[in-house]
Amino acid sequence: MAREGDAVDAITRQWQALRPGLDLSTLELAARLLRAAALIDRETGTFLGELGLSRGEFDVLAALRRAGTPQTPGSLRTVTLVSAAAVTKRIAALQRSGLVERSPNPADGRGALISLTPAGERVIDDAFPHVLAIERRLLGGLSPAQHARAVVALRQILASAEGIPQGG
Numbered sequence: 001m002a003r004e005g006d007a008v009d010a011i012t013r014q015w016q017a018l019r020p021g022l023d024l025s026t027l028e029l030a031a032r033l034l035r036a037a038a039l040i041d042r043e044t045g046t047f048l049g050e051l052g053l054s055r056g057e058f059d060v061l062a063a064l065r066r067a068g069t070p071q072t073p074g075s076l077r078t079v080t081l082v083s084a085a086a087v088t089k090r091i092a093a094l095q096r097s098g099l100v101e102r103s104p105n106p107a108d109g110r111g112a113l114i115s116l117t118p119a120g121e122r123v124i125d126d127a128f129p130h131v132l133a134i135e136r137r138l139l140g141g142l143s144p145a146q147h148a149r150a151v152v153a154l155r156q157i158l159a160s161a162e163g164i165p166q167g168g
Contacts, residue, residue, distance in 0.1 A: 008032050033157070043134050051127055052097065056082065058131070060090045061099060061116065061124040070113035072105060099123055 077087045094100040099120030105111035
């Protein structure tokens with residue numbers, strides 16, 4: 001008789017057989033988060049690749065669009081959760097593609113401000129709804145109530161991972 005469950009259940013059973021004394025409760029959660037993120041990243045990455053963008057470059061364009069004003073590389077690093085080198089690489093690629101431009105930062109003579117070009121604004125405005133549609137398709141198996149509960153739980157999980165205290 002086949003056992004029920006998903007791939008993480010199978011992984012958990014294998015670890016339980018190998019190391020029966022280990023508490024695998026965090027694995028059950030973290031592995032599912034990582035697998036879901038990888039599936040979403042793969043699907044959206046395929047679409048973005050067709051546009052000549054990486055997911056990281058898309059994230060920079062989205063951050064600039066949301067901000068509405070030029071941003072420093074440091075502020076982009078903070079919002080995209082990547083290293084300074086990664087942000088620099090993404091900005092350089094987007095600049096070569098004509099999607100962002102650098103200008104001197106008047107508040108910091110050595111720094112730069114990054115802004116969307118009109119082409120960059122068009123690309124993010126066109127791509128974002130498609131990315132949302134892919135995510136909607138991948139998460140469409142949840143009822144509205146399940147979706148709402150998942151949002152609450154994931155908000156708490158992220159706060160825990162980021163070390164932000166949560167009430168109740």
